[in-house]
Amino acid sequence: MTADTVTDVFEEHRPLLLGVAYRMLGRVADAEDVVQDAWLRWSAADRTDVREPRAYLVRVTTRLALDRLGRVKARNEAYIGPWLPEPYVTDFGDTVQDTAERAVLADSVSLAVLVVLESLSPLERAVFVLREAFGYPYAEIGAVLDRTESAVRQLAGRARRHVEERRPRYEVDPVQRRELTERFLAAAVDGDLEGLMALLAPDARLVGDSGGKARAPLRVVESADHVGRFLVGAARKGIPDPSFRFLEINGAPALLVLSGDKPDAVFQIDVVEGRIQAVYVIRNPDKLRGLAV
Numbered sequence: 001m002t003a004d005t006v007t008d009v010f011e012e013h014r015p016l017l018l019g020v021a022y023r024m025l026g027r028v029a030d031a032e033d034v035v036q037d038a039w040l041r042w043s044a045a046d047r048t049d050v051r052e053p054r055a056y057l058v059r060v061t062t063r064l065a066l067d068r069l070g071r072v073k074a075r076n077e078a079y080i081g082p083w084l085p086e087p088y089v090t091d092f093g094d095t096v097q098d099t100a101e102r103a104v105l106a107d108s109v110s111l112a113v114l115v116v117l118e119s120l121s122p123l124e125r126a127v128f129v130l131r132e133a134f135g136y137p138y139a140e141i142g143a144v145l146d147r148t149e150s151a152v153r154q155l156a157g158r159a160r161r162h163v164e165e166r167r168p169r170y171e172v173d174p175v176q177r178r179e180l181t182e183r184f185l186a187a188a189v190d191g192d193l194e195g196l197m198a199l200l201a202p203d204a205r206l207v208g209d210s211g212g213k214a215r216a217p218l219r220v221v222e223s224a225d226h227v228g229r230f231l232v233g234a235a236r237k238g239i240p241d242p243s244f245r246f247l248e249i250n251g252a253p254a255l256l257v258l259s260g261d262k263p264d265a266v267f268q269i270d271v272v273e274g275r276i277q278a279v280y281v282i283r284n285p286d287k288l289r290g291l292a293v
Helices: 003-025 028-044 053-077 099-108 111-117 122-133 138-145 149-166 174-189 193-199 224-237 285-291
Strands: 200-209 242-249 252-259 262-272 275-282
Touching: 003 028, 003 053, 003 122, 028 053, 053 122, 053 138, 099 122, 111 122, 111 149, 122 138, 122 149, 138 149, 174 193, 174 224, 174 242, 174 252, 174 262, 174 275, 193 200, 193 224, 200 224, 242 262, 262 285
Parallel strands: 200 275
Antiparallel strands: 242 252, 252 262, 262 275
């Protein structure tokens, strides 16, 4: 390959590699570091025996992510308050035409699923990501991880059962979630507790992630009444020069709150039977830098 071809091949697969690394690690900066390391290995490798660059790059990226995962999990265990993944702006655009495939990709990168993946072993997480998110055959996953196909099937089964038992059940209709997010914003900004209560499921919960670096609850807030009152209280305190933008984060509509031109918070909701079941609030400034205007 020429130098240009080497670069072009890698750039063609970069979105896939970033998607694998982010689902493995839950943090954009870590994922980008892994992909950069994969590029260094690819550019320096003897590629004469590389028949399938995609398989080679996925294998390198997955193994690098596994190497980093231990440090990431240790950091998350020492985290102050609830932990949520770093917001990951997703826009599959024309790259994914099939609606079923889009739904799978969006679900596999959702905040709720990524939180559950934190409780898997590193190998289970790698197998789940490659199999469930990207549809890799068991034999190919075995080649990536140096495991037999039988061992990979066992890992996949355990991971799938674990995720299915613990993942929240929610509706993925983006139009409905966008509409409810807009109504949620209007009620919260107006301090309309009654309006919020009409949107929230009775057992609604709010998960706030600040890492101890911003104002947010250090425990999960449970019940519609407590969630509603917390949101109204937060709205009354306000922020300087607020503005709001809608964007797609982790495969679903989300609300970005800006203070001036600086990201202050990301809100996202999960919906069950037309009511808000969960509210995710990310305020850790380290996790919002990638959303800067």
